[in-house]
Amino acid sequence: MYTRSQIDPCKESFVDLESVKTEKEITLREAAGFNSVTGSQGYRRCSCKLKCRTNKCICRSAGILCNSKCHNSMPCENK
Secondary structure, three states: OOOHHHOOOOOOOOOOHHHOOOOOOOOHHHHHHHHOOOOOOOOOOOOOOOEOOOOOOHHHHHOOOOOOOOOOOOOEOOO
């Protein structure tokens, strides 16, 4: 809980509703997934053995970088 003396008015300006694109409504979960590196559900993993050079790599074809869950200590060009 906060006391009245601990709360100050915000001097920042916020986004106006008129300036937000409203052609398509999405849920908060979808918006968070679009902003996430790994997507909205779980992790993407690849098990490539040849440095992730081509789009056969699941991560590269999805446009994301390989992470620590992918192919352990194998060499990778998509990190």
